[in-house]
Amino acid sequence: MTIEDLQECLKPWLQIETWHTSHPRDQKRFHLALNDAFSKYGVAIDGDAFEDAMYSLAKELHPNWDEEHLLSTVQGLAIHAELISSYLYDTN
Secondary structure: OOHHHHHHHHHHHHOOOOOOOOOHHHHHHHHHHHHHHHHHHOOOOOHHHHHHHHHHHHHHHOOOOOHHHHHHHHHHHHHHHHHHHHHHHHHO
16 A cells, blocks of 8 residues: 555545544544545554655645644544554454
């Protein structure tokens, strides 16, 4: 799996302007994007891969975001994705 492969799975979620919110629809899109990635590449995707893919794609799709705010937001979401990955890995 490449970063570009992972970005392709995350794009349906990240391309929406409200991708970073805790709105139920954004959360659902986030979880569906992770499900797509896990279905294609397995559940052993580390947080660094999520962070790299999310950061570069979000920067491309939302170029007007403040750099520090974008990085902070992506880091939190990458940790969340890694926790879900770890849970799935441990329980499967």
